Amino acid sequence: MEYQWGTTRRFNAYADYFRKLFGERVQKLTVNAGFTCPNRDGTKGRGGCSFCDNRAFNPSYNETGKPVRQQLDEGIVFHRNRYRKVRKYLAYFQAYSNTYAPLEELKATYQPAMEHPDVVGIVIGTRPDCIDTDKLDYFEKLARERYLVIEYGIESINDATLAAVNRGHTFEVTGKAIVETAARGINVGGHMIIGLPGETREQWIQSAEVLSRLPLHSIKFHQLQLIKGTVMERQYRADPGKFYFFEMEEYLHLMADVVERLNPRLVVERIAGEVNPGTAAREGWGMRYDRVLARFEEILEERDTWQGRLYNETLIFGH
Numbered sequence: 623m624e625y626q627w628g629t630t631r632r633f634n635a636y637a638d639y640f641r642k643l644f645g646e647r648v649q650k651l652t653v654n655a656g657f658t659c660p661n662r663d664g665t666k667g668r669g670g671c672s673f674c675d676n677r678a679f680n681p682s683y684n685e686t687g688k689p690v691r692q693q694l695d696e697g698i699v700f701h702r703n704r705y706r707k708v709r710k711y712l713a714y715f716q717a718y719s720n721t722y723a724p725l726e727e728l729k730a731t732y733q734p735a736m737e738h739p740d741v742v743g744i745v746i747g748t749r750p751d752c753i754d755t756d757k758l759d760y761f762e763k764l765a766r767e768r769y770l771v772i773e774y775g776i777e778s779i780n781d782a783t784l785a786a787v788n789r790g791h792t793f794e795v796t797g798k799a800i801v802e803t804a805a806r807g808i809n810v811g812g813h814m815i816i817g818l819p820g821e822t823r824e825q826w827i828q829s830a831e832v833l834s835r836l837p838l839h840s841i842k843f844h845q846l847q848l849i850k851g852t853v854m855e856r857q858y859r860a861d862p863g864k865f866y867f868f869e870m871e872e873y874l875h876l877m878a879d880v881v882e883r884l885n886p887r888l889v890v891e892r893i894a895g896e897v898n899p900g901t902a903a904r905e906g907w908g909m910r911y912d913r914v915l916a917r918f919e920e921i922l923e924e925r926d927t928w929q930g931r932l933y934n935e936t937l938i939f940g941h
């Protein structure tokens with residue numbers, strides 16, 4: 623059976639979406655543009671979100687201080703040696719808040735990526751409170767020339783959780799940024815953490831319904847992981863009873879519950895992800911992502927369910 627996203631897979635998978643959009647596989651290249659974060663420099667807060675340690679997600683070719691063009695070229699060499707067939711790349715500005723700088727600085731950062739002949743698109747990770755009208759005007763122009771995604775850290779739809787993890791903004795701020803960005807014709811991505819302390823299974827399932835009503839283009843889910851040196855690690859050591867870490871099978875069943883309530887229009891970029899074992903403060907599943915994904919798809923098959931099976935169209939307003 624072919625689903626409405628045009629494949630026989632039971633969810634609207636990012637890899638298929640890209641193959642359709644670009645006609646071939648596209649590899650993401652992580653770029654560290656050297657921005658900081660208002661939740662670290664004191665503007666919004668200090669110490670950052672309790673779960674965050676940016677050292678956890680930068681491959682070794684990213685060293686702040688290297689020009690963007692050089693990072694892209696080095697990234698391409700790094701990936702070409704591994705995946706010889708890949709010829710197209712997405713520049714992924716992941717670390718910290720990549721819209722947290724004056725507009726001229728943003729332009730100087732993104733122009734080299736826009737001009738790179740092998741880069742077909744740009745993904746910009748940021749906080750929803752680091753965007754304004756002038757920046758949106760600029761990104762709207764870029765989005766007309768290249769594939770562009772602004773990826774907002776959502777993390778939770780619950781204000782009590784956002785406060786508890788020292789996020790420094792509410793979910794209302796997130797929703798507003800998503801709506802305003804999408805209204806400019808820019809693809810909006812979102813990142814969610816499943817398993818933050820204090821939340822319940824019902825709330826994670828409900829988040830699928832809430833996210834489905836927003837004009838998001840794509841979504842990434844990560845199970846909660848504990849990273850060495852974070853505030854959350856200290857909190858866990860002090861009171862482990864407040865935390866719950868999923869076994870893989872249980873998590874994937876929960877994600878099936880989430881995905882079957884998710885708007886089928888939403889491209890699912892990830893359903894899980896493990897930080898590298900060197901940075902994890904607790905042992906993870908130790909399973910490669912392709913195996914995790916394969917098991918997830920088996921579960922969808924066993925349950926004879928699919929993305930959007932329980933999605934209620936009548937709830938939708940706006941987009």
Ligand code: SF4
Nearest residue numbers: 659661670671674718
């Ligand atoms: S998760 Fe993002 S917003 Fe939070 S401290 Fe880390 S870089 Fe800043």
